[in-house]
Amino acid sequence: MDLFHSTANISTLPMSNHALFASYDIDEARAEVAEVYCDHRLEIMGQQRFAAQHNRISGTDLSVNVMTYGAKTLISPGALEDFYLFQFPVRGHASINNGANQHDIGGGTSGVINPEAQTTMIWSECCVQVMIQIEKRALIEVARAEIGLPAGATLQFAGANDVRSGEGKAFLGIVNYVMKEAERGDVLLGGGTLLSKQLERTLLVGLLQTQSHNLPDVSLGQTGPMPxxxxxxxxxxxxxxxxxxxxxxxxxxxxxxxxxxxxxxxxxxxxxxxxxxxxxxxxxxxxxxxxxxxxxxxxxxxxxxxxxxxxxxxxxxxxxxxxxxxxxxxxxxxxxxxxxx
CATH class of the missing domain: 1.10.10.60 (Homeodomain-like)
Known part of the structure; x- marks a missing residue:
C-alpha cells in the first residue's frame, strides 16, 4: 500500500482486517462513527450510493483510521472538543470549515481539525481518507516538550499542507508502515510497550513538524527538542x-x-x-x-x-x-x- 498512489475503493480499503463497521445505512453509520469520534450530523449530498466503511487501529493516545462514505456527504460534528483530527485523502478530496481554519485537502495535501472550533466538512464522492485521531491532552504535552508551546497557550493548526515530499513524505511513510504492519496482523500501537510509546510519540512529533500551526518556526528551527x-x-x-x-x-x-x-x-x-x-x-x-x-x-x-x-x-x-x-x-x-x- 502506498498512500500517495492508492487506488483504494470500498472493497479494498487499507487495514480491511481491522474493520470497525461497514454499512449502507446512513443512520447506522452515524451511530457507529459517533461511538469513536463524537455526535454529528451526516447527510448525503450526491447521487452515488451511500456505502460507509471504517477501519481502525487504536493506540494509547491516538488511533489510525481509514474511512469512506462512498457518496458525497456533509459531516457536521460541531466542536470535536477532546481531540485533534489529522486527515489525508488517498482518493478524492474534502472541503473543511473549522472555524477560521478553512481549507481543501486531497491530491497530496493534508490538514488538521482543531478541537475548539465548530466544524463542517464535505467529502467528495468516493473520497477515502486516512485519519489520525489524537487526544488533545497528549498532543499539547508533546508540543510543550518538543517545540516549546508555552503553558496555557493553545495549539492551533491552519490550512492545507503539501506532504508529497520532504518531512511530509517521511511522516506519511511512518503512517504507511504502521498500517502495513496492521494488515499483516501486527498492531504496533498501544499495548504499553516501549516501542508502541516511542512510535506514537514519533507520529505526534511528525504531525507537529509537517502541519502548519500557530507556533513560530523558531520553535522548530533554532531551539530544537527541549533540553x-x-x-x-x-x-x-x-x-x-x-x-x-x-x-x-x-x-x-x-x-x-x-x-x-x-x-x-x-x-x-x-x-x-x-x-x-x-x-x-x-x-x-x-x-x-x-x-x-x-x-x-x-x-x-x-x-x-x-x-x-x-x-x-x-x-x-x-x-x-x-x-x-x-x-x-x-x-x-x-x-x-x-x-x-
Whole structure:
C-alpha cells in the first residue's frame, strides 16, 4: 500500500482486517462513527450510493483510521472538543470549515481539525481518507516538550499542507508502515510497550513538524527538542503544583544547579523557572474553575495552588486569561446549570 498512489475503493480499503463497521445505512453509520469520534450530523449530498466503511487501529493516545462514505456527504460534528483530527485523502478530496481554519485537502495535501472550533466538512464522492485521531491532552504535552508551546497557550493548526515530499513524505511513510504492519496482523500501537510509546510519540512529533500551526518556526528551527533539564524540571513542577517547592527543589529534581536551571529557562523561554511554575499553577486554576463541582471556591483553588494573596492572584489571572477567576467560575456554573457558588 502506498498512500500517495492508492487506488483504494470500498472493497479494498487499507487495514480491511481491522474493520470497525461497514454499512449502507446512513443512520447506522452515524451511530457507529459517533461511538469513536463524537455526535454529528451526516447527510448525503450526491447521487452515488451511500456505502460507509471504517477501519481502525487504536493506540494509547491516538488511533489510525481509514474511512469512506462512498457518496458525497456533509459531516457536521460541531466542536470535536477532546481531540485533534489529522486527515489525508488517498482518493478524492474534502472541503473543511473549522472555524477560521478553512481549507481543501486531497491530491497530496493534508490538514488538521482543531478541537475548539465548530466544524463542517464535505467529502467528495468516493473520497477515502486516512485519519489520525489524537487526544488533545497528549498532543499539547508533546508540543510543550518538543517545540516549546508555552503553558496555557493553545495549539492551533491552519490550512492545507503539501506532504508529497520532504518531512511530509517521511511522516506519511511512518503512517504507511504502521498500517502495513496492521494488515499483516501486527498492531504496533498501544499495548504499553516501549516501542508502541516511542512510535506514537514519533507520529505526534511528525504531525507537529509537517502541519502548519500557530507556533513560530523558531520553535522548530533554532531551539530544537527541549533540553532534558527543562523536560525534567517541568515534569517535577507539574507533579508538585500544590506543594510549597522552591527553586532549589526543582534544580535538584532536574539534576543540575540553580544557576544552570535558570540559564536553561532563560534561554528557552526568556523567563525564570519560578515564573513558569506560576504559569503552570495559573493554568491548573483555570482548568479547575472552568470545570467546577458545586463545592469549588475561588479562594480554595487559589490557596491549594499556593496563591495566598487573593488580590494578587486575581490580578495575574486576569492578565493571563482576560477575565477574573470569579468570572470564570460564574460562567462555568451558568453553562452547567449548577447555580450560584
Amino acid at each position: 532534558r533539564i527543562i523536560r525534567t524540571a517541568e515534569s517535577y513542577m507539574r507533579e508538585h503544583l500544590r506543594a510549597p517547592i522552591m527553586i532549589e527543589d526543582i534544580a535538584g529534581a532536574a539534576g543540575t544547579s540553580v544557576r544552570n536551571l535558570q540559564g536553561a529557562f532563560r534561554t528557552r523561554y526568556g523567563r525564570s523557572p519560578m515564573t513558569v511554575l506560576r504559569d503552570l499553577r495559573l493554568e491548573q486554576a483555570w482548568e479547575e474553575l472552568s470545570n467546577p463541582s458545586q463545592e469549588t471556591r475561588v479562594t480554595g483553588v487559589a490557596a491549594e495552588l499556593g496563591f495566598f494573596h487573593f488580590g494578587r492572584f486575581a490580578e495575574i489571572y486576569r492578565k493571563k486569561y482576560g477575565c477574573t477567576p470569579v468570572e470564570t467560575l460564574r460562567a462555568a456554573h451558568r453553562m452547567d446549570g449548577a447555580g450560584s457558588f
